Structures are given as structure tokens and as C-alpha cells.
Amino acid sequence: MAVLHINGLSVPCSGILFDKDGTLLDLLATWGRWADLMLEGLGSMLTLIDGRPASAAHLAHVLGTAHDSAGRVTGYDPAGPLPMATAEETTGILAWQLYTAGVPWNEAVMRVTALAKEAMAELRRRRTAVAVQGLLPFLAQCTAASVKLGVVTSDQSVTTLEQLEWLGLAGLFGTVVTRDRVKHGKPAPEMAELACRELGLLPEETVIIGDSNADMQLGKGAGLRLAVGIAADGDTAHLLDADIVITGYGQLRLTC
Numbered sequence: 001m002a003v004l005h006i007n008g009l010s011v012p013c014s015g016i017l018f019d020k021d022g023t024l025l026d027l028l029a030t031w032g033r034w035a036d037l038m039l040e041g042l043g044s045m046l047t048l049i050d051g052r053p054a055s056a057a058h059l060a061h062v063l064g065t066a067h068d069s070a071g072r073v074t075g076y077d078p079a080g081p082l083p084m085a086t087a088e089e090t091t092g093i094l095a096w097q098l099y100t101a102g103v104p105w106n107e108a109v110m111r112v113t114a115l116a117k118e119a120m121a122e123l124r125r126r127r128t129a130v131a132v133q134g135l136l137p138f139l140a141q142c143t144a145a146s147v148k149l150g151v152v153t154s155d156q157s158v159t160t161l162e163q164l165e166w167l168g169l170a171g172l173f174g175t176v177v178t179r180d181r182v183k184h185g186k187p188a189p190e191m192a193e194l195a196c197r198e199l200g201l202l203p204e205e206t207v208i209i210g211d212s213n214a215d216m217q218l219g220k221g222a223g224l225r226l227a228v229g230i231a232a233d234g235d236t237a238h239l240l241d242a243d244i245v246i247t248g249y250g251q252l253r254l255t256c
Contacts, residue, residue: 001013001014002014002255005252005253006228006244006246007244011207011226013205013225014202015201015205016142017149018209019152020163022078023210024135024167025130025131025132027082027211028074028075028076030129030163033126034119034120035082036071037115037118039059042059042062042097042115046059050101059097063080063090064077078231078238083211086154087156091116092109096108127166129163132230132232133232138249138252138254141254145255146256147254148200148201149172150199151164152177152192154214156178156179157176160178161176175198177198181194186214186215187218188221192218193222204223204225207219207224207226209229210228210229211231213239215227216240226243227244229242229244230247231247232248
């Protein structure tokens with residue numbers, strides 16, 4: 001069994017589960033542009049409804065985003081909807097803004113769904129995906145140590161598999177558990193339990209790495225050996241249930 005070394009702590013492990021956005025994939029590099037498109041489109045709709053300007057920056061509260069002087073997304077609340085909400089939850093959050101402006105709920109959902117389809121088409125055209133710094137060397141260590149790897153994400157299967165391909169990581173993971181494969185999403189333990197079964201792992205020999213507290217709660221609920229929070233920007237306050245927090249993959253080392 002391999003041993004994972006973290007800041008002086010040594011933990012035997014046979015498998016590692018990764019969240020996707022913010023853990024494998026640099027969230028802003030891909031979903032920042034998506035948020036720009038969604039908030040710009042939503043703002044245009046709201047402006048047409050009541051005639052008052054509603055720019056993306058004015059709608060920062062909707063997805064918990066931060067914006068530059070041009071209104072572009074430059075950051076996000078790690079405990080907010082952008083990194084944590086499912087596709088269905090995000091549709092509901094955005095549709096609610098239209099509903100409260102007087103649009104019937106069914107029409108609001110249809111408009112947001114159409115907007116999301118256009119935004120995803122733009123992402124697929126760009127195929128923009130950037131690995132979190134230090135990830136690729138660490139994954140090479142995992143492969144060399146014969147550690148089994150899995151992904152547990154609140155995203156949908158189609159989008160997840162596409163983005164893993166854009167990252168050049170398709171086929172590296174023995175299982176990819178997405179929100180549409182389970183009855184209960186994060187922070188419920190079902191994703192981790194399914195991933196362990198499909199990888200042939202015991203929970204007590206499995207580690208999870210994620211950038212949200214929901215990932216940490218997922219790991220704890222499933223009885224995993226260790227829940228590792230990753231906070232590249234150094235903001236660790238939201239990772240309340242992490243066993244240990246790192247600021248980058250350079251703090252992890254695997255030995256056989």
C-alpha cells in the first residue's frame with residue numbers, strides 16, 4: 001500500500017478521490033467565462049423587463065462572484081453557488097431572479113436553460129481547461145505508486161467527461177461519479193461510497209481531496225481515511241471539516 005505524506009503526516013492509502021472543479025480543473029479558467037456569459041445574459045433579460053441596468057457586476061450576489069472594473073468574473077466565494085451548486089440548483093437560482101422580476105416560473109426556467117445551452121456551446125468551442133497547478137506531477141506519482149483514482153463531482157456526466165478530455169486526463173480515473181449517477185449529491189456520502197465500490201476500495205484506505213467543505217463532509221460521511229482540503233488562494237476558513245488543508249499539490253508526496 002502506498003503512503004501519502006502531507007506536511008509531516010503519513011497516511012497509508014490505496015486510493016484517492018478528487019473533486020473536479022477547483023481541485024482538478026482551475027475553476028475560473030473554464031467556469032469564470034461561463035459565469036460571465038450567464039450573468040450578462042441574465043442582466044440583459046432583467047434590463048428588458050424593467051428598464052433598469054443590470055450588469056454582471058450588479059448580479060454578483062447571484063452566484064457569489066467577484067468582478068473587475070469591466071464586469072468580468074475574477075473570483076468567487078468558495079462556499080457559494082459557483083463552485084458548489086449542481087446544474088439544477090444553478091438553473092433554479094438564476095430562474096428565481098427572473099421570476100421575482102415578474103416572469104412566470106416555467107418561462108423563467110426555459111429562458112435560463114436556453115442561456116445555459118448557449119454558454120456551454122461557447123465553452124465547447126473554446127475547449128478551455130487548465131489543470132490546477134501541481135496536479136499533473138502529483139497524478140504521475142499516483143500512477144507510479146499504483147494508487148487507484150476516482151472523481152466525485154456535482155457536475156453532470158457529459159460535461160465532466162468532456163472537461164477531463166480537454167485536460168488530457170480521460171481514462172486516467174478508474175471511476176467518475178457525477179451528480180446524475182446518484183440519488184443524493186454532496187455532502188451526502190453516496191458519491192464516495194459508489195466510487196469506492198467501483199474501484200474495489202475500502203473507505204478506510206481511501207483519501208479524498210476537494211476544495212469545498214461539502215467534499216470534506218462527503219468524505220467524513222463515507223468513513224474515508226482522510227479528507228484533504230485544497231485552498232490555492234490560502235483562504236481556508238470554509239474548509240471546516242477538513243482533516244488537513246493544503247495550498248497546493250506540492251505539499252503532497254506518495255511513496256510505495
